[in-house]
Amino acid sequence: MENKLREDLWKSIQAHYERNDYTEAVRDAIFHTSELLREKSGFYDKDGSKLVEASLLGNTPVILVNKNETTTERDIQQGIGFAFKGIMQSVRNLISHEKFVYTQNEAEAIILYINYLLNQVDHSGGVTKIDNIMDLLYDEDFTCSEEYAELLLKEVPVKKRYDLLLKLFSNREQLPQDKLRYFINQLYNALSKTTKADFCKVVSKNLMKCKDDKSLRMYIHYFMNATYSELDKLAQLRIEDLVYNSIKNGEFEYYNDDDCSSADMKCNREGALGTWLNDKLELLSNKDKIISMISEKMFSSIEEQRYVFEYFSYYFKDISSLSEQEIKKIKKELTDGNDLFQGWLEVPIDVFKNKEYIDLFGEEYAKCKEINAQIEGYPF
Numbered sequence: 165m166e167n168k169l170r171e172d173l174w175k176s177i178q179a180h181y182e183r184n185d186y187t188e189a190v191r192d193a194i195f196h197t198s199e200l201l202r203e204k205s206g207f208y209d210k211d212g213s214k215l216v217e218a219s220l221l222g223n224t225p226v227i228l229v230n231k232n233e234t235t236t237e238r239d240i241q242q243g244i245g246f247a248f249k250g251i252m253q254s255v256r257n258l259i260s261h262e263k264f265v266y267t268q269n270e271a272e273a274i275i276l277y278i279n280y281l282l283n284q285v286d287h288s289g290g291v292t293k294i295d296n297i298m299d300l301l302y303d304e305d306f307t308c309s310e311e312y313a314e315l316l317l318k319e320v321p322v323k324k325r326y327d328l329l330l331k332l333f334s335n336r337e338q339l340p341q342d343k344l345r346y347f348i349n350q351l352y353n354a355l356s357k358t359t360k361a362d363f364c365k366v367v368s369k370n371l372m373k374c375k376d377d378k379s380l381r382m383y384i385h386y387f388m389n390a391t392y393s394e395l396d397k398l399a400q401l402r403i404e405d406l407v408y409n410s411i412k413n414g415e416f417e418y419y420n421d422d423d424c425s426s427a428d429m430k431c432n433r434e435g436a437l438g439t440w441l442n443d444k445l446e447l448l449s450n451k452d453k454i455i456s457m458i459s460e461k462m463f464s465s466i467e468e469q470r471y472v473f474e475y476f477s478y479y480f481k482d483i484s485s486l487s488e489q490e491i492k493k494i495k496k497e498l499t500d501g502n503d504l505f506q507g508w509l510e511v512p513i514d515v516f517k518n519k520e521y522i523d524l525f526g527e528e529y530a531k532c533k534e535i536n537a538q539i540e541g542y543p544f
Contacts, residue, residue, distance in 0.1 A: 165272060169279050170286075172196070177275060186271035187259060193275045194256045197248070197282065201227065204285070206321025212252045220245035229284050244284050251278060297328065306343045313346035317354060325351055326359050333367065336382040345386060352390045361394065368396035376406055376437045384440045392447045404450045411438035412457055416470035435471055442475040455479055463493045466504075473504045480508075483524060491524065498528035501535035 165181060166174050176196035180188035198215060202208050205219040205226040219227045221242065229244050230237045255274055258264050266274070297320060300306060320328055329351050332339065355363065367387065374380045380403070392400070414435020420428035431439060445451045458476050461468040480486065486494070497505045509529050512518040 165275070168276060170282065172200075173275070173279055173282060181271075184268070186268050187264065187266045190255060190266055190271050190274050191259055193278045194251065197251070197278055200282065200285075201248075203323070206324060208321070208323065212256060213249050216245060216249045216252055220248060227285060244281060247277075247281055251281070298331070301332070301344060301347070302338075302340065304340065306340065308343050308346060310346045310350075313350045316347060317350050320351070325354055326363065329355070329363060330366065333363075333370075333383075333387060336386060337378050339382060339386065341382075341385065348386050349390055352387075364391050364394040365396075367391055368399045371395065371399040371403065374399070374402055374406070376410065380406070381437065381440050384444065388441075388444060388447065392444075400449065404448050407438055407441055407448065408450060408454055408457070410435055411454060411461075411476075414438050414461075414471045414475075415465070415467035416474070417467060429467075429470060431471060431474070439475045442478070445479070459490065462490075463497070469502075469504050473508060477508050481512075483521065495525065495528045498525065498532040501532055503532070503536050506532045506536060 166178070169177075173193060173196055177189040177192040180186075180192055198211060201215055201219045202210070205215075207215055207218045207226070210218055219225065220229075225232065225241060225245065229241055232238055232241045251274075259266075297316065300316070317325075329348070332344070332348060332351075352360065352363070367383070371380070371383065374383075413432075415432055416429040417432045418428055419430050441448070445454055448454065458472055458479065462472045462480070463469075483491075494505060498509075506529065509521060509525055512521040513526060513529055
């Protein structure tokens with residue numbers, strides 16, 4: 165029998181079978197079948213015929229043994245489902261409610277049939293609930309909202325949520341950008357404290373030797389907010405060093421040699437990683453060092469200034485945090501007609517009429533606008 169059965173089923177029945185207790189071996193096989201169906205369907209509160217009906221039968225079975233689209237496929241799906249149901253009703257119920265003994269031949273026939281049915285579920289290209297959800301997650305029209313994420317999370321069996329999160333992390337380079345942030349966040353938060361710790365250990369090990377590539381960027385995009393504080397310190401330091409060097413070397417460069425205008429500038433490759441953390445610097449232990457370096461770049465070359473104003477001007481919105489030296493430098497840039505500083509102050513001064521900003525930079529801001537208004541083609 166060992167050579168005729170799948171390994172998992174044989175291990176389930178081996179002890180009783182080798183002791184010639186064939187009725188108990190049948191009971192073991194049915195118990196194993198129930199556990200497998202629960203695991204694949206997520207219906208941990210169901211048993212017997214009700215478990216089979218919820219898992220394999222009905223108009224929308226959770227466990228699919230095929231695509232369940234054509235008449236033939238639907239017939240096969242129903243046939244396998246009813247076969248499992250028959251086992252539950254005619255065998256499980258019999259040995260559960262009555263004193264009944266199976267002979268070796270009877271037991272082997274039943275166990276071999278169960279083995280056949282389990283193989284149909286496993287080897288037919290069947291789709292489980294998680295696989296269906298993965299199809300949804302990769303859909304280009306996936307609905308990105310908190311409400312949708314909350315409802316979809318309820319469709320994931322509790323015991324499968326950790327596996328799904330691991331699968332998403334492992335395949336993060338293929339995830340559709342900007343689509344899954346709500347779902348992944350809710351999926352992580354739904355885990356137990358212990359399971360969260362286990363997940364962060366896996367992430368830490370994966371990122372211990374990370375480099376500036378798409379794998380790291382998609383971690384930052386989808387998983388960093390939830391997990392970063394729990395990462396191993398070595399992984400954190402590795403990431404923070406990469407981020408610091410990226411921002412340090414970040415600048416805008418010309419990509420069109422024919423027309424060297426500001427419209428023909430873009431972020432250089434070296435500075436790209438840092439832009440993925442423009443709203444996540446608060447998570448980093450070297451945040452102050454990075455912001456200090458950004459402040460220096462703010463008054464450096466025009467290429468570095470464009471990099472800072474495009475991605476990190478948020479960190480200078482609170483003018484109360486500016487030093488006297490920084491204020492003097494900003495006034496000089498305005499007086500010299502630097503349109504980047506003018507654009508930075510446009511909203512607080514022109515839109516919101518913020519008195520604090522007007523009192524501090526109003527005069528220099530007006531002069532900067534006047535200078536740029538005289539430049540042909542300036543967008544006023």
